[in-house]
Amino acid sequence: MALSYKARRRWSxxxxxxxxxxxxxxxxFLLSLFDRPSILLELGIYVALxxxxxxxxxxxxxxxxQADPDASHDETPGD
Structure with missing residues (x-):
């Protein structure tokens, strides 16, 4: 079941x-439970996460x- 554009916007x-x-x-919190690794390893972990x-x-x-694909082309945004 695919979500509509409006539903995807709301969920996002x-x-x-x-x-x-x-x-x-x-x-x-999870990373604070461990000893602090080297700065490059810590950076890599945060980038990966x-x-x-x-x-x-x-x-x-x-x-x-993007613009709503379900909206008619005659409507302008904000109407």
Whole structure:
């Protein structure tokens, strides 16, 4: 079942405003449980985690920044 454009926009906002801060806090907490690694390894871990969080949500974020494909072409944004 594919999500509509409006549903994908709403879910992307929920993910970015709620899910991402929770994920950042969780990653920060989990990494604080271990001894601090070298700065390059720590940077690599944060970069990998920064990419990893978005992989499951690719379908939701795809095309959200574009114009609504379901809207008629006669309408202008803001009407």
């Amino acid at each position: 906002l929920v993910i970015l405003l709620v899910g991402l801060p929770v994920y950042i806090g969780l990653a920060w 920064g990419i990893l969080w978005a992989l499951p949500f690719r379908a939701i974020f795809k095309g959200v920044g």
